[in-house]
Amino acid sequence: MIQNKLLFHQSSVSLEIIGLPDYSNNENKDQISIISEWKLTIVDKPLIEGKFEHLGPIMNAFYIYSNLLIKNETPIYESKLIDIKADNLHIHNIVLKSSKPNVNPLNIKIGNTSLTDTINCFDQLNESPKVRIKKTVGPNYIPKKGRFGLNNKVKFLNFIMPPFIAIFSLILCSSTFIYFYDPVEDKESELINTE
Amino acid sequence: MISRKSIEKLDLLLLILETIDLNGIQSLYALSNTLNLNNVLPNKVTIWKLRNNNPLRKSYVTNNIKLKEFDALIRITVEMSKYLYPYIREILKSKEDIEKNSVIWNDFNTRFIELINERFNIDSMRVKKLLNQSENDEIIIKSLLILSFCISNQGYQKLKNFLYDF
Numbered sequence: 270m271i272q273n274k275l276l277f278h279q280s281s282v283s284l285e286i287i288g289l290p291d292y293s294n295n296e297n298k299d300q301i302s303i304i305s306e307w308k309l310t311i312v313d314k315p316l317i318e319g320k321f322e323h324l325g326p327i328m329n330a331f332y333i334y335s336n337l338l339i340k341n342e343t344p345i346y347e348s349k350l351i352d353i354k355a356d357n358l359h360i361h362n363i364v365l366k367s368s369k370p371n372v373n374p375l376n377i378k379i380g381n382t383s384l385t386d387t388i389n390c391f392d393q394l395n396e397s398p399k400v401r402i403k404k405t406v407g408p409n410y411i412p413k414k415g416r417f418g419l420n421n422k423v424k425f426l427n428f429i430m431p432p433f434i435a436i437f438s439l440i441l442c443s444s445t446f447i448y449f450y451d452p453v454e455d456k457e458s459e460l461i462n463t464e
Numbered sequence: 465m466i467s468r469k470s471i472e473k474l475d476l477l478l479l480i481l482e483t484i485d486l487n488g489i490q491s492l493y494a495l496s497n498t499l500n501l502n503n504v505l506p507n508k509v510t511i512w513k514l515r516n517n518n519p520l521r522k523s524y525v526t527n528n529i530k531l532k533e534f535d536a537l538i539r540i541t542v543e544m545s546k547y548l549y550p551y552i553r554e555i556l557k558s559k560e561d562i563e564k565n566s567v568i569w570n571d572f573n574t575r576f577i578e579l580i581n582e583r584f585n586i587d588s589m590r591v592k593k594l595l596n597q598s599e600n601d602e603i604i605i606k607s608l609l610i611l612s613f614c615i616s617n618q619g620y621q622k623l624k625n626f627l628y629d630f
Contacts, residue, residue, distance in 0.1 A: 280550075280553060335609075335613055338606070338609060339606055339609055339610050339613065339626065340626075341606075358601065358605055359556075359559055359560045359605070360560070380556070380557070380560040381556040381557075381559075381560065381605065381609060382553050382556050382557045382560065384609075385553065385556070385609065385613060386553075388613055389612075389613075389615060389616060392615075392616035392618065393616065395616075395618070396616060396617050396618065
């Protein structure tokens with residue numbers, strides 16, 4: 270069966286996606302839902318290629334790293350498959366670790382331009398209606414502290430929960446000291462006073 | 465409510481774009497027309513007034529910028545980054561191999577400093593850092609990176625996340 274190929278370009282970087290449509294889902298013949306192979310070509314650098322299961326983690330690595338880079342946090346990303354860290358303000362060091370045994374890791378140094386081109390290629394892939402990939406992190410990855418900000422449900426809960434807990438605990442505490450009026454006790458104390 | 469920090473960041477990004485495009489103010493206004501933002505940004509003065517919410521500016525005023533006005537500024541920033549991406553890329557590239565293309569970087573930095581001197585409160589310590597050619601590299605490079613990461617269709621959302629510090 271002839272496989273579909275899609276190419277995403279951005280200046281010095283190109284990303285090739287090879288795969289098949291999911292015919293069981295009545296997809297068009299030019300669609301790619303089952304990715305069998307992908308190739309990332311950065312000018313003057315060795316070819317990076319892999320299977321579908323590697324594409325997601327590598328895209329995530331680039332997105333997370335680029336977010337760390339612009340947010341003034343330490344730009345280091347480490348995983349089983351890929352490490353990215355900044356050598357300096359202009360050069361980024363990428364270490365790709367092969368899943369096959371006895372294969373040495375591949376070291377690539379890229380500049381800011383290649384990094385932005387790569388991110389833009391991944392963005393094109395994410396936005397392409399012709400490729401369906403399961404997104405784990407995606408281009409709008411938001412690091413740790415901001416996750417609550419976008420989720421309206423969580424935002425609403427964050428807003429409503431603190432006063433609710435405060436009022437509830439106040440009722441709970443005060444109910445233990447609640448005073449029930451006891452007419453017998455009142456009468457006794459009145460008698461003591463008159464004496 | 466829009467934080468002062470968010471306005472500061474966005475105005476700096478717009479200033480970077482103006483550094484690249486000599487006719488930047490006109491381009492920003494033209495883009496607001498293209499994006500049908502005339503009801504929010506009817507003229508160049510409105511854009512200027514909104515940008516004056518940046519506390520680092522000489523002409524700083526608190527106009528309490530509204531969410532839709534801030535969003536409109538984000539949209540024109542993203543759109544202009546798309547147009548200027550080849551130039552942004554070239555400036556970043558010039559810093560990667562400084563010996564080859566230092567002229568591009570130096571020209572960019574000189575004009576950036578001129579604009580900062582012209583518009584920002586130079587008594588502020590943070591502005592002084594922007595003016596110092598040996599110290600402003602990091603700020604400029606990060607700003608250029610932010611702009612170049614936001615040229616996709618989802619660029620608006622990306623930049624918004626960054627500016628709101630999510």
